[in-house]
Amino acid sequence: MSGARSASHYNPRMAEPTVRLVHFSDVHLTAKRLGWRRRDFATKRLTGWFNVKVLGRGRRFQHAPATVAALMRSVRERSPDALVFTGDATKLAFAAEFAAAGTQLNVEDPSMPPAVAVPGNHDYYTSEAAVAGQFERTFAPWQVGVRLDGHAYPFARKVGPVWLIAVNSATPNRFHLDASGEIGPAQLDRLRRLCDTLDGGLRVLVTHYPLRTETGTLEKRMRVLRDHEAAAETATACGVSLWLHGHIHRPFVRGASAGVPFPMICAGSCTQTGRWSYHEYALTGRHLLGVRRTYAPAEDAFHESDRFSLLLPGVT
Ligand SMILES: [Fe+2]
Ligand SMILES: [Fe+2]
Numbered sequence: 001m002s003g004a005r006s007a008s009h010y011n012p013r014m015a016e017p018t019v020r021l022v023h024f025s026d027v028h029l030t031a032k033r034l035g036w037r038r039r040d041f042a043t044k045r046l047t048g049w050f051n052v053k054v055l056g057r058g059r060r061f062q063h064a065p066a067t068v069a070a071l072m073r074s075v076r077e078r079s080p081d082a083l084v085f086t087g088d089a090t091k092l093a094f095a096a097e098f099a100a101a102g103t104q105l106n107v108e109d110p111s112m113p114p115a116v117a118v119p120g121n122h123d124y125y126t127s128e129a130a131v132a133g134q135f136e137r138t139f140a141p142w143q144v145g146v147r148l149d150g151h152a153y154p155f156a157r158k159v160g161p162v163w164l165i166a167v168n169s170a171t172p173n174r175f176h177l178d179a180s181g182e183i184g185p186a187q188l189d190r191l192r193r194l195c196d197t198l199d200g201g202l203r204v205l206v207t208h209y210p211l212r213t214e215t216g217t218l219e220k221r222m223r224v225l226r227d228h229e230a231a232a233e234t235a236t237a238c239g240v241s242l243w244l245h246g247h248i249h250r251p252f253v254r255g256a257s258a259g260v261p262f263p264m265i266c267a268g269s270c271t272q273t274g275r276w277s278y279h280e281y282a283l284t285g286r287h288l289l290g291v292r293r294t295y296a297p298a299e300d301a302f303h304e305s306d307r308f309s310l311l312l313p314g315v316t
Pocket of ligand 2: 088122208247
């Protein structure tokens with residue numbers, strides 16, 4: 001696990017409050033009846049559906065409902081302070097898929113912990129889905145926070161002494177193989193100004209796309225965050241201490257490096273068969289203790305499979 005550091009290297013300041021987060025991503029839920037309309041056949045949904053049904057992508061997520069149900073049981077048992085969901089709720093951004101995701105993730109259930117959610121590229125699969133705001137309507141209870149000028153993104157929600165700063169990095173892309181993303185100069189400008197308004201506390205950026213892969217390279221052109229340099233500069237100027245993301249379906253932890261002076265944690269996919277896992281973080285001051293919990297189909301439950309720790313950079 002590149003960049004992970006041993007907790008024995010430093011002394012946890014036990015007097016500080018601990019914030020416990022559950023981070024999950026890329027659930028890719030779908031529905032039996034998608035509600036195809038004639039105009040959908042002229043969009044990338046057709047090739048996306050072919051990929052899901054004929055080329056086998058669907059089989060990779062055939063147990064997604066059972067896995068999400070196990071995740072929800074785990075969340076209720078462990079009762080974290082907040083949930084962080086880093087996108088790709090659906091496969092093709094159909095209204096029926098958003099309805100299934102909202103129901104299965106208990107988004108409207110007031111007994112669930114508070115949550116922060118951002119869309120992934122699959123939630124903006126077509127321009128129509130993005131413009132219609134289907135993700136934002138479905139996840140409205142998970143998008144409560146401080147924002148600027150009435151824009152949906154970015155927004156910030158404080159959990160104990162920790163600011164969760166949600167940034168939208170997903171864009172609808174016309175070409176069917178294009179899974180790249182972008183935050184955009186206008187949102188980055190709002191992010192900088194929003195950060196200026198926030199009071200003290202650790203700043204954790206929440207978004208779908210990574211800045212780097214596990215090995216420190218950029219993702220391929222068709223999967224990359226196109227404005228990764230501007231995003232890294234803005235996050236640094238904002239005093240971000242940690243970048244949480246999904247999009248890559250294998251989980252990993254990457255420490256600070258040249259150009260990215262804060263760690264990044266990828267939750268991986270919570271539901272993809274064989275890779276199914278999620279993360280729990282205990283944040284005490286600048287100390288993060290992480291636990292990866294992996295799904296065990298025989299028991300229909302998540303169990304601890306790895307631990308990691310990080311000393312996060314402080315707020316500038
Ligand atoms: Fe995904
Ligand atoms: Fe994605």
